[in-house]
Amino acid sequence: MIETEKIIEAILIGDDDKVKVLTLEEINKGERAGEIMREGLIAGMTKVGEQMEAEEMFIPEVLMSARAMSAGVEVLKPHLKTEDAAVRGKVVIGTVEGDLHDIGKNLVKMLIEGAGFEVIDLGTNVEKDRFIKAVQENNADILGMSALLTTTMPSMQVIIEALKKAGIRDQVKIIVGGAPVTEEYAQEIGADAYGPDAGSAVRVINSIL
Amino acid sequence: MAYIRSNQQSFNSPHAAKMSEGQCQRLYWACLEILERTGVCLYNQEAIDLLDKAGASVTDGNRVRIPAGMVEKAFSTVPKNVALYNRNGQRKIQAGGHRSYFGTGSDCLNIIDHRTGERRLAVLQDIVDGMKVCDALDNIDFVMCMFLPSDVPQDILDRYEMEAMLNHTIKPIFYVTTEFAGCKAAVEMAEIVAGGADALRHYPFAACYINVTTGLRHNEEALQKLLFLSEKGLPFTYIPSAQGGVTAPITIAGTMAVNNAGVLAGLVISQLKREGTPFIMPGWGGNMLDMKTTVQPYADPEKRSQAIDFSHFLGLPTFSLGGCSESKMVDQQAAAEAALTLFTDALFGGNLVHDVGYLESGMSGSLPQLVICDEVISWIEAFMHEVVITDETLALDLIDEVGPDGQYLDNPHTMKHFRDRWYPNLFERSNYDSWQKKGGKDLGTRATDVVEKIVNEHEPERLPDDIAKAVHEVVLKEL
Numbered sequence: 080m081i082e083t084e085k086i087i088e089a090i091l092i093g094d095d096d097k098v099k100v101l102t103l104e105e106i107n108k109g110e111r112a113g114e115i116m117r118e119g120l121i122a123g124m125t126k127v128g129e130q131m132e133a134e135e136m137f138i139p140e141v142l143m144s145a146r147a148m149s150a151g152v153e154v155l156k157p158h159l160k161t162e163d164a165a166v167r168g169k170v171v172i173g174t175v176e177g178d179l180h181d182i183g184k185n186l187v188k189m190l191i192e193g194a195g196f197e198v199i200d201l202g203t204n205v206e207k208d209r210f211i212k213a214v215q216e217n218n219a220d221i222l223g224m225s226a227l228l229t230t231t232m233p234s235m236q237v238i239i240e241a242l243k244k245a246g247i248r249d250q251v252k253i254i255v256g257g258a259p260v261t262e263e264y265a266q267e268i269g270a271d272a273y274g275p276d277a278g279s280a281v282r283v284i285n286s287i288l
Numbered sequence: 289m290a291y292i293r294s295n296q297q298s299f300n301s302p303h304a305a306k307m308s309e310g311q312c313q314r315l316y317w318a319c320l321e322i323l324e325r326t327g328v329c330l331y332n333q334e335a336i337d338l339l340d341k342a343g344a345s346v347t348d349g350n351r352v353r354i355p356a357g358m359v360e361k362a363f364s365t366v367p368k369n370v371a372l373y374n375r376n377g378q379r380k381i382q383a384g385g386h387r388s389y390f391g392t393g394s395d396c397l398n399i400i401d402h403r404t405g406e407r408r409l410a411v412l413q414d415i416v417d418g419m420k421v422c423d424a425l426d427n428i429d430f431v432m433c434m435f436l437p438s439d440v441p442q443d444i445l446d447r448y449e450m451e452a453m454l455n456h457t458i459k460p461i462f463y464v465t466t467e468f469a470g471c472k473a474a475v476e477m478a479e480i481v482a483g484g485a486d487a488l489r490h491y492p493f494a495a496c497y498i499n500v501t502t503g504l505r506h507n508e509e510a511l512q513k514l515l516f517l518s519e520k521g522l523p524f525t526y527i528p529s530a531q532g533g534v535t536a537p538i539t540i541a542g543t544m545a546v547n548n549a550g551v552l553a554g555l556v557i558s559q560l561k562r563e564g565t566p567f568i569m570p571g572w573g574g575n576m577l578d579m580k581t582t583v584q585p586y587a588d589p590e591k592r593s594q595a596i597d598f599s600h601f602l603g604l605p606t607f608s609l610g611g612c613s614e615s616k617m618v619d620q621q622a623a624a625e626a627a628l629t630l631f632t633d634a635l636f637g638g639n640l641v642h643d644v645g646y647l648e649s650g651m652s653g654s655l656p657q658l659v660i661c662d663e664v665i666s667w668i669e670a671f672m673h674e675v676v677i678t679d680e681t682l683a684l685d686l687i688d689e690v691g692p693d694g695q696y697l698d699n700p701h702t703m704k705h706f707r708d709r710w711y712p713n714l715f716e717r718s719n720y721d722s723w724q725k726k727g728g729k730d731l732g733t734r735a736t737d738v739v740e741k742i743v744n745e746h747e748p749e750r751l752p753d754d755i756a757k758a759v760h761e762v763v764l765k766e767l
Contacts, residue, residue, distance in 0.1 A: 132722075138697060139698065139706050140703075142698040143698070145698075185695060186697065262721075275721035275722060
């Protein structure tokens with residue numbers, strides 16, 4: 080029996096040393112790495128996401144939790160079989176062209192990394208073609224786009240149209256966010272999902288995968 | 289490396305003043321002149337005899353003119369601070385200087401019922417609910433009974449108020465009684481709870497709010513209470529209620545001169561009765577009659593702060609006034625007036641800021657309004673913090689290490705210090721979507737939810753059964 084409660088608790092308080100020790104103990108007991116990952120580490124981060132969305136956790140605490148999760152993943156990596164890959168999916172993320180705001184985007188990046196995704200961060204002021212190239216080259220599961228300005232927001236639609244033209248729109252799920260972006264706008268431009276804040280990013284991504 | 293910085297100066301808080309030392313001095317002289325020249329009318333023989341014996345002039349039976357020297361002498365024995373304890377004997381309040389504490393008011397005739405939003409006559413259960421809420425709120429430091437219970441025998445309603453306060457909160461109490469007998473009963477109850485008269489004197493957790501007719505006319509009950517409590521060495525406020533344009537000149541200076549002449553008269557009597565008696569003066573000055581509505585406004589901007597300046601000049605603790613409103617309901621005006629009055633009293637350093645949660649100029653009270661005030665006080669407390677400028681807080685090494693392109697979100701320095709910053713409990717900061725998800729509630733609705741939760745869930749520490757029974761016997765004694 081995996082002592083999931085203990086691992087989840089250690090992730091919630093952001094204690095990376097404790098997560099490492101607990102994870103190792105489970106391995107030594109002969110538990111399967113994939114199960115420790117799912118029932119311990121990922122379950123812990125899911126709880127972190129819930130608490131963050133409920134405004135019960137502060138961002139620095141969430142990031143400590145994410146760090147603790149990563150420490151656990153490092154311990155598990157050598158023991159993971161191919162079918163329970165260490166990475167849950169690849170996410171290409173960036174702030175659209177003309178927009179230099181990256182606080183929200185960086186937060187989302189740290190949180191989804193903490194939840195076990197591989198993130199390819201294209202940074203800010205990312206041109207349309209760089210998004211498309213990154214999606215193609217990395218065979219990304221998710222494309223996340225951010226805009227803080229009403230003037231740069233329309234780029235999101237342009238990029239979605241370009242993905243369609245390139246014939247790869249259906250290979251990737253698209254999530255958008257940023258202060259002026261709304262659920263309605265996300266639907267209007269043909270994105271798959273919208274996250275109102277960083278705390279919801281992991282939950283939203285999980286829901287569309 | 290030695291760390292030497294000479295001539296360092298820092299502020300520990302914001303600071304403000306409305307009256308200069310010179311203005312305070314002039315006001316003080318004005319009070320002394322009134323006491324010597326005009327005198328006060330006292331409706332209590334013992335008080336008159338005390339003053340007469342000490343050198344005051346008594347004419348027409350009860351007109352007493354007090355020489356300045358007697359006032360000066362009283363200042364040499366009155367304490368500059370009044371300590372208050374909680375019901376369990378823990379020291380909670382050190383009123384004096386610029387330290388501010390917050391509490392409710394007493395005896396509102398009506399309550400805006402948080403369940404229905406209706407204004408109705410208050411009942412005893414409202415006091416019980418109110419005390420629970422006060423007991424649970426972090427920023428309420430002392431209590432007054434809040435409401436007048438309409439459903440108990442009216443001649444002894446003050447006993448029921450005292451009992452409800454003793455039973456439902458451990459916080460320090462300011463009690464108000466109509467007659468002198470009620471004051472004695474309140475002290476008797478407090479002595480039972482404290483474990484005797486000596487225990488109550490050494491660890492006072494209840495103080496009397498004494499209201500006096502006007503600055504120059506001191507009613508019998510007020511003087512009886514003052515003499516009784518002075519003899520016992522128990523703390524009280526002495527608050528003449530001179531009203532500008534009616535019982536004093538309409539000007540702020542004139543009203544303050546009359547009112548504070550009355551304060552000083554009370555001070556002299558208290559120290560003549562027993563040197564060292566703790567004495568608390570009013571922290572507002574220049575009450576007016578609103579000449580349009582005949583209401584005495586509580587949130588009047590012009591009666592604020594100067595009395596606090598004056599109390600600092602005199603070196604007396606104040607019973608101050610904030611968190612109150614003229615509004616008839618928990619609305620935008622109520623929030624604005626409550627916030628402004630709490631803010632100014634805290635900024636100037638009023639000590640015992642009472643009437644938090646008052647509406648309708650004291651005619652009604654509201655528990656959600658009290659919860660909103662609690663949040664405002666929390667905000668003000670954060671505002672009043674000093675700015676800490678040190679190597680640790682400047683973090684220059686960290687700034688250089690992170691560089692212009694880096695970020696601080698997951699830095700240990702952030703982890704160490706992010707809790708230093710203030711976060712609201714009740715004020716809403718969420719983005720629109722999250723706020724909507726939580727029900728999209730306005731401030732009043734959220735405050736009502738908090739009241740409902742406290743009233744249903746909070747269990748104040750109970751009095752031991754035998755003590756509660758003995759207290760109840762005092763209540764019923766005159767039935």
